[in-house]
Amino acid sequence: MLELSIGEVSRRTKVKxxxxxxxxxxxxxxxxxxxxxxxxxxxxxxxxxxxxIRHARELGFxxxxxxxxxxxxxxxxxxxxxxxxxASRHLQEVERRIARxxxxxxxxxxxxxxxxxxxVCDCRVIQVLADHGQCAHHRH
Amino acid sequence: MLELSIGEVSRRTKVKxxxxxxxxxxxxxxxxxxxxxxxxxxxxxxxxxxxxIRHARELGFxxxxxxxxxxxxxxxxxxxxxxxxxASRHLQEVERRIARxxxxxxxxxxxxxxxxxxxVCDCRVIQVLADHGQCAHHRH
DNA sequence: CTTGCTCCTCTAGTCGCTAGAGAAAGTAGG
DNA sequence: CCTACTTTCTCTAGCGACTAGAGGAGCAAG
Numbered sequence: 001m002l003e004l005s006i007g008e009v010s011r012r013t014k015v016k017x018x019x020x021x022x023x024x025x026x027x028x029x030x031x032x033x034x035x036x037x038x039x040x041x042x043x044x045x046x047x048x049x050x051x052x053i054r055h056a057r058e059l060g061f062x063x064x065x066x067x068x069x070x071x072x073x074x075x076x077x078x079x080x081x082x083x084x085x086x087a088s089r090h091l092q093e094v095e096r097r098i099a100r101x102x103x104x105x106x107x108x109x110x111x112x113x114x115x116x117x118x119x120v121c122d123c124r125v126i127q128v129l130a131d132h133g134q135c136a137h138h139r140h
Numbered sequence: 141m142l143e144l145s146i147g148e149v150s151r152r153t154k155v156k157x158x159x160x161x162x163x164x165x166x167x168x169x170x171x172x173x174x175x176x177x178x179x180x181x182x183x184x185x186x187x188x189x190x191x192x193i194r195h196a197r198e199l200g201f202x203x204x205x206x207x208x209x210x211x212x213x214x215x216x217x218x219x220x221x222x223x224x225x226x227a228s229r230h231l232q233e234v235e236r237r238i239a240r241x242x243x244x245x246x247x248x249x250x251x252x253x254x255x256x257x258x259x260v261c262d263c264r265v266i267q268v269l270a271d272h273g274q275c276a277h278h279r280h
Numbered sequence: 281c282t283t284g285c286t287c288c289t290c291t292a293g294t295c296g297c298t299a300g301a302g303a304a305a306g307t308a309g310g
Numbered sequence: 311c312c313t314a315c316t317t318t319c320t321c322t323a324g325c326g327a328c329t330a331g332a333g334g335a336g337c338a339a340g
Contacts, residue, residue, distance in 0.1 A: 090248055
């Protein structure tokens with residue numbers, strides 16, 4: 001079982017050193033044993049756990065979600081249902097966001113395309129953003 | 141020109157009262173006139189501006205971006221030329237954001253799809269998250 | 281005139297980091 | 311062994327964008 005410094009773990013997982021310590025502080029990563037000189041010593045399991053955390057964060061999961069997902073992995077014989085619902089919830093949110101951004105993209109594109117003829121007052125970007133979600137850009 | 145209380149504005153825009161005051165504090169929303177009794181009095185223009193801010197925030201724009209977008213609407217007779225670079229920059233940003241969200245959507249979708257309602261040890265959600273970024277999900 | 285709501289200001293807390301100070305421990309060269 | 315450099319340690323403070331709470335004042339209805 002090889003021993004890894006915090007810097008080495010950071011290099012392997014691409015998680016910054018202070019962030020690793022922060023995750024320990026908030027109880028996401030267990031406090032590792034220390035050397036004589038008080039340095040943290042990690043092992044492969046820590047690296048895997050940290051990689052998991054990082055990937056989940058990148059996908060937009062909140063720390064509490066991750067805590068829940070991690071606790072699921074700790075009891076591997078339970079039903080997958082909870083992990084599924086966390087992911088599904090997240091998926092729906094992402095889909096909503098894409099739809100809104102796409103509406104905005106269309107309007108920004110239009111604005112840039114039509115630049116030179118019109119003025120800002122004709123711009124629909126503002127309407128799209130100002131409208132309450134269900135935007136009114138049916139005809140164009 | 142009807143006069144609206146902060147609570148009424150909050151109800152109309154779905155922006156919480158303290159958040160409205162916060163936006164005033166950081167200069168995103170102009171400080172409205174006050175009544176005799178020191179209450180803020182808003183009008184329809186404020187409501188529109190706030191709705192704009194809210195939707196932009198929901199789409200993930202930072203406050204500084206919104207400040208810039210708002211400055212576009214402030215001078216509607218300006219030539220489109222100046223606005224062009226701002227709009228283009230935002231368009232690129234929006235496109236990048238959509239691309240990232242879409243990659244995320246695909247991954248989340250697969251996670252949910254492959255969660256065969258088995259047990260946690262078989263759950264793709266957890267496996268995908270545990271994998272190092274370039275995950276090994278080629279065959280499925 | 282009292283009850284109950286809204287509003288006021290102010291401070292402090294949240295989340296998920298990130299940056300900096302100052303000190304100690306480890307490492308490589310001379 | 312001494313020096314210089316790098317890594318790590320702890321601790322505190324800051325960020326963005328809010329959110330929550332205390333304590334007080336305004337206002338409308340009964």
